[in-house]
Amino acid sequence: MNTQEWALIIFTILTEMSVGSFLVLGVVHFFVERKAGLKEADRMSDRVLIAIVVTLGLGMLASLFHLGNPLNAYKAVTNVGQSWLSREILSGVIFTVLALVFVALQWFKIGSARLRDVIALVAAVVGVVFIYFQSRIYMLATQPSWNTPLTTITFYASTLLLGVLAIGAALVANCAVVQRKNPDCAETQSEMLRGAIRWIAIASIILVGIEIIVTPIYLAYLGTGSAATQATLAKMAGEYNLAFIFRMVLGFLGAVVLAAFLYQNTSGSGKKFLGSLAYGAFVLVLIAEVLARFVFYATHVGIGI
Amino acid sequence: MAKQLGFYFNSNICVGCKACQIACKDKNDLPVGVIWRRVVEYGGGSWIPRDGIMVPQGMFGYFLSISCNHCIEAPCVEVCPSGAMHKNEDGIVLVNKDNCIGCRYCEWACPYGAPQFNEEAGVMTKCNFCIDLLEQGQQPACVSSCPLRALEFGEIEELRAKYGTAVEIEPLPLAEITQPALVIGPHRHAQVTGTGTGRILNLEEEI
Numbered sequence: 001m002n003t004q005e006w007a008l009i010i011f012t013i014l015t016e017m018s019v020g021s022f023l024v025l026g027v028v029h030f031f032v033e034r035k036a037g038l039k040e041a042d043r044m045s046d047r048v049l050i051a052i053v054v055t056l057g058l059g060m061l062a063s064l065f066h067l068g069n070p071l072n073a074y075k076a077v078t079n080v081g082q083s084w085l086s087r088e089i090l091s092g093v094i095f096t097v098l099a100l101v102f103v104a105l106q107w108f109k110i111g112s113a114r115l116r117d118v119i120a121l122v123a124a125v126v127g128v129v130f131i132y133f134q135s136r137i138y139m140l141a142t143q144p145s146w147n148t149p150l151t152t153i154t155f156y157a158s159t160l161l162l163g164v165l166a167i168g169a170a171l172v173a174n175c176a177v178v179q180r181k182n183p184d185c186a187e188t189q190s191e192m193l194r195g196a197i198r199w200i201a202i203a204s205i206i207l208v209g210i211e212i213i214v215t216p217i218y219l220a221y222l223g224t225g226s227a228a229t230q231a232t233l234a235k236m237a238g239e240y241n242l243a244f245i246f247r248m249v250l251g252f253l254g255a256v257v258l259a260a261f262l263y264q265n266t267s268g269s270g271k272k273f274l275g276s277l278a279y280g281a282f283v284l285v286l287i288a289e290v291l292a293r294f295v296f297y298a299t300h301v302g303i304g305i
Numbered sequence: 306m307a308k309q310l311g312f313y314f315n316s317n318i319c320v321g322c323k324a325c326q327i328a329c330k331d332k333n334d335l336p337v338g339v340i341w342r343r344v345v346e347y348g349g350g351s352w353i354p355r356d357g358i359m360v361p362q363g364m365f366g367y368f369l370s371i372s373c374n375h376c377i378e379a380p381c382v383e384v385c386p387s388g389a390m391h392k393n394e395d396g397i398v399l400v401n402k403d404n405c406i407g408c409r410y411c412e413w414a415c416p417y418g419a420p421q422f423n424e425e426a427g428v429m430t431k432c433n434f435c436i437d438l439l440e441q442g443q444q445p446a447c448v449s450s451c452p453l454r455a456l457e458f459g460e461i462e463e464l465r466a467k468y469g470t471a472v473e474i475e476p477l478p479l480a481e482i483t484q485p486a487l488v489i490g491p492h493r494h495a496q497v498t499g500t501g502t503g504r505i506l507n508l509e510e511e512i
Contacts, residue, residue, distance in 0.1 A: 068407020068427030075387035076406050085386040085410050141482050142380065142416045304416025304478040305345050305371060305505065 007065035009293045012134060013162070013286075014059025015092060016155065019127035020163020021052045021170070022099060024203075026124055028167065028196050035195075038113060040188055042106070043178055044196075048170040049103045053096075055166075060096055063089075084136040091130040098123035131159050144225055145232035145300045150218050157214065158289050161207040161255060168200040168262070169282040172275045194266040197274065201263035204281065208255035215248070228301045235299040243298075247291035254284025309377060309396035310434060311461030311486030312448075313468050314370050317493060319455045321346060321368040328450030329372070330512065332435065337511060339421045341432040342372040342447050347476050347496075349503025366506065367492035369474065370456060372447065373398055373419035373432035374485030381411035381420050381431075390420070390429070396461075396486060397436060402428045416478040417485070434458070461486040475501035 025045050033041035064070040077093070080086040102119045105111050135155040138146035175193045179186045222233040236244050258281035265274050321344055329335070329342040348366025352359040375398045382390045382398060389404035390411055400420070405428035411420040412429070420429045435445035443449070448456045457464065468488045472480050475496040477489075489495075496502065 066408060068409070068422060068424075068429075069405060070407075072387065072404060072406040075389075075404050076408070077386070078388045078404070079386050082383045083386045083410075085384060085408065089386065137410070140380070140384070140414050142478070143413055300413075302413065302416065303482075305343070305369075305418050305476055 005066075005297045007062050008297065009290060010062040011059050011066065012155075013158070013290055013293055014055050014062060015134070016131060016159040017162040017166050017286075018052050018056035018059060018099075019095065019131055020159040020161070021048075021055070021166045022120075022127055022163075023124055023160070024163040024167040024200075025049065025052065026120060028171070032192050032196070036188055036192055040185065040192060043182075043185065044171065044174065044189065044192060046107060047174045047177065048167065049106060051170055053099055053103050056096055056099060060092060063092075084133055084139075088130065088133040088137055091126055091133050095123060095126045095130045098126060131155055142302050142304065143300055144229045144303060145222060146296075148218070148221055150214055150221065153214055154211065154218075154292075157207055157210045158292070161204065161211070161285060162289055164200045164203045164207065165255065165259075165278075165282040165285050168197055168204075168278045171196055171200075172278040176275070194274075197278065198263055198266045201259040201266070204255045204259040204285075208251055208259075208285075211251065226303065228303045231301040232299045235301070236295065240295050240298055243291045243295050247288045247295065250284045250291070251288035254281045254288060258284065308394065309461045309486050310375060310458060311396075311464055311488065312372065312374070313457040313459070313464045313488045313490070315453075315455040315490035316367050316369055316474070316495060317490050318453045319344075319368045319370060319492075320453060322452065324450045324452055325370050325447035325456060327512075328446040329432070332438075332446035333433075335430075336423060336425060339423055339430060340512065341419075341421065341430070342370060343418065344507075345369045345371060345476065346506040347501075347503050348506050349501075363502070365494035365496075365503065367494055369477065369489070370447070371417055371477070371487075373434075374417055374483070374487040375432075375434065376483035376485045378482075378484045380414040380483055384410050384414045386410065393436075395434075395439075397434045398431065399433055399436070400429050400431055402426065402430075405429050416482060455490075461488070464488045473498040475499075475503065476505055 025048055029041045029045045032044055064073055067073055077086050077090045080090055098119060102116060102123055105116050132152065135152040138151050140147055171193055175189050178189050222229040258277050262277045262281060265277060323344045326340060326342050326344050333341060335341060346366060346368055350364030351362055353362045375396055379392060379398050382392060386408060387404045387406050389401045391401065392398050407427045409422055420431045423430045438445060445458055448458050465488055468490055471489045471491050472485055472487050474489050474491055475498055477498055479498055
């Protein structure tokens with residue numbers, strides 16, 4: 001593992017988290033608007049949008065540190081006809097631009113709400129395509145430990161899991177700010193927050209469930225495959241077993257145990273508790289996902305010489 | 306059909322002296338860690354006790370001298386996001402270092418370890434078939450340096466007509482992945498790709 005691969009870990013994790021958060025926040029906004037009106041929905045999500053574009057910007061920036069010759073980075077979109085990497089960068093840049101335009105319009109309330117909805121929807125679709133392209137990069141005939149549709153499935157699972165828990169933490173933080181600034185809306189915001197957190201907790205448990213189902217399928221794929229996949233499995237069981245175990249344990253603790261408490265808490269009145277749980281679940285899952293991506297890069301074994 | 310240069314390597318007479326590897330490093334002035342032509346030692350078998358003494362059991366070993374194979378379906382060219390990796394009119398795979406972004410994606414895509422990263426320049430480098438020597442009517446440095454005359458180069462169709470089409474020799478990958486412009490004269494102990502019982506025996510070296 002070298003620093004260039006750490007750049008890739010940061011890039012993929014932050015961009016996936018941004019796309020996932022953008023999708024999840026869109027869903028939250030949609031339902032809050034139905035229940036409590038556009039104003040309350042905007043109050044809930046506008047600041048969170050800023051956090052998303054900052055995260056996205058940092059993620060895209062991190063990709064430059066992966067390059068030996070970052071001054072040529074703009075040339076990375078030259079081969080879109082053949083290279084999944086070109087497609088990834090092109091779709092990533094389009095997603096970033098659309099997200100920035102949308103957040104600027106939304107923040108300053110420029111244009112109609114419907115127009116902004118359309119831009120956000122287009123950005124969301126590009127974001128989903130972006131993650132697909134990102135996963136296809138790794139599906140090379142020469143890298144059997146990556147060359148499986150499970151790569152795409154795990155990338156999407158990471159995207160959504162990081163998305164729901166990042167939004168959970170961000171909504172809690174935003175709620176505290178909103179209530180301090182406008183005490184009159186405290187009741188509605190709290191109620192909307194509890195409703196959102198309840199669904200976030202459920203989604204988190206389902207998503208980590210997908211990861212828990214995929215993991216043994218992946219291990220079986222490695223174990224029954226070529227000499228190269230067996231070598232990957234040996235690295236996972238040997239050199240990188242601690243990272244692998246911590247990843248599973250932290251993911252389970254964050255996305256299942258804390259999420260279950262979080263769900264329980266939404267019906268109580270302990271608001272402070274809700275905050276610690278939401279932050280805790282997010283941090284544990286973020287560490288778990290970083291470890292998972294670390295193991296993904298560290299254990300690949302190519303075929304040939 | 307377009308012209309396609311390739312290499313012929315006779316594994317049966319190679320003694321693993323690595324003169325080709327060093328001639329390549331010297332001619333192309335490669336930094337430590339960048340080795341465009343590599344001599345791979347592949348072998349297997351073991352020693353087993355019999356009647357109180359250790360005797361060899363199925364021991365074998367042979368060398369393969371491998372550079373870039375200037376593949377007909379070169380995955381490095383396909384995956385390169387900037388188009389820096391390209392094939393020229395002689396079928397030689399070259400890096401245009403003015404376009405290379407140094408993402409190292411080609412390194413993952415190549416099963417022969419041909420594209421190698423130059424840390425100092427921040428770009429990928431690889432065997433260029435000694436294109437400058439070819440233009441002067443000379444041979445690539447690896448070919449002219451081999452004391453056993455185990456290396457040849459030429460139009461791949463001509464090499465195949467002369468020496469056959471063997472290329473799927475352990476530890477090399479299946480030919481269908483990249484269609485390498487390479488012909489191997491198999492060693493008498495050569496194992497076919499996928500049926501190997503040995504492993505790569507090279508010790509780690511810092512050259």
